[in-house]
Amino acid sequence: MTQRWDVFCKVVDNFGDIGVCWRLARQLQSEHQLDIRLWVDDLQVAQRLIPSLTLAATEQRVDGIRVMHWCADADFSDAADMVIEAFACGLPPAYIAAMQQQQSRWVNLEYLTAETWAEDFHAKTSPQANGMVRHFYFPGFTQATGGLIRERHIPPVLHPPAKQAVNACKVSLFCYPHAPIISLLSAIAEGKQPVHCYVPSTTILPQVADFFGKTSLQVGQMVSHGALTVEVLPFLSQADYDQLLTRCDINFVRGEDSWVRAIWAGKPFIWQPYLQEEGAHIPKLKAFLAQHYQSMPITALNVSQAMHMAWQDTAFQASVWDDYLAAWSSINAATQEASRTLFSQTDLASKLVIFCNNL
Known part of the structure; x- marks a missing residue:
């Protein structure tokens, strides 16, 4: 029965x-x-x-x-x-x-x-x-x-680590509204590497529009400034969102559901935990970084930790983004290794x- x-x-x-x-x-x-x-x-x-x-x-x-x-x-x-x-x-x-x-x-x-x-x-x-x-x-x-x-249809990350970051970097952005979104977009726009950023239609869209001097942004619209191009996607189904994570080189994720899906995608990601009183979310973040990236070289680990901590702050320094891109290859390799370990x-x-x- x-x-x-x-x-x-x-x-x-x-x-x-x-x-x-x-x-x-x-x-x-x-x-x-x-x-x-x-x-x-x-x-x-x-x-x-x-x-x-x-x-x-x-x-x-x-x-x-x-x-x-x-x-x-x-x-x-x-x-x-x-x-x-x-x-x-x-x-x-x-x-x-x-x-x-x-x-x-x-x-x-x-x-x-x-x-x-x-x-x-x-x-x-x-x-x-x-x-x-x-x-x-x-x-x-x-x-x-x-x-x-982890559903049975999810494949393990098997492809070998890339030796260097791709020229046109694809980024997905899904975060809580209190994140330093404007300063992140500024850092990307001022950088040397072209970035195509996919933003699903969520509560952060007004801030993205404000960065580009727009009153609003619509699904399907693309706007550019400096090295940054933003493409607005519709609110995605879980299956479509999972596909987006696997297609991007860097994923900004939040909470629990998208966090786990980023792990299975096996691509470098920046996690934004749910904001808690008295900074209780910060120990959660630090515990995850220490556990998940045990095999990461110390230099890349420091860069990844700096990126995560900057993303929890009220402002985001351009140098943090530049350092992350420079260490992307090492972060990518360690992320894939961590995903394979959890998959077992x-x-x-x-x-x-x-x-x-x-x-």
Whole structure:
């Protein structure tokens, strides 16, 4: 009999939460033959990634997944065998009551981090006052964690490292609006190497338009200044975005979903973690850089760290961009090696299924 799983997703950070949950739900359904319901509280945001969603529907089927609108008047009386609470989103009290009746298993899927404490807390339990047990599942970059989302169709990075950066550098730009976007574009424009920058239509588009002295930019439009040419892309599906990452030489990514996809693309990337109070995101960044680029030569590592830290600042120095381009070959080789190392580990969905079946 097919196992029934429910995945609960509360949209907090625009596309990050739903992006991870939608990928996971599809993989669990297609590769592990599970009956999946995805509960989403904001269908309007979800529709950007799942265009065929009908906003007025309380229940609908998309790509084999039953998408449920998580709203106040939803029917929470039918709990699944396995319940995934994504990112501590909190489950409806009525649904938790149904879980008690069903004797459902309960797992909280945590945010991805490279910090070493994730290994200590992965797979730990939290007994609840109602007698149920909540299990904590930490994705991660080591065998002692829950792994990374990676579908079977993703190929390993096999091509040899390039010996030097290409003449016409292709860059993708996906970031949070508080990033030093204007100073980055200025640094690229003032540089000697021509850069073609692809910018999907997101909340940063007004700042890009402002850099070029435009009131707005439209999808399909191309604008140039100095060494920089920007091409505005539509908001991309996950599959199209993954393709963009593999075609570019440098990728600016953010949050969790695009971060992991940049790893599988095997191209040099600059990650912007989600902004947290009191700079709590900076240790997350430093832990990832230390873990991911263990094989990188020290000079290239210093350049990569300087680039990442500048991208978290309020301004971006042109010299940081120039240094990164000069070290691109070494960074590229180390990025590919790190991707191959992670590819040898078991993916998150597979490890999650094993973990849940053993509860």
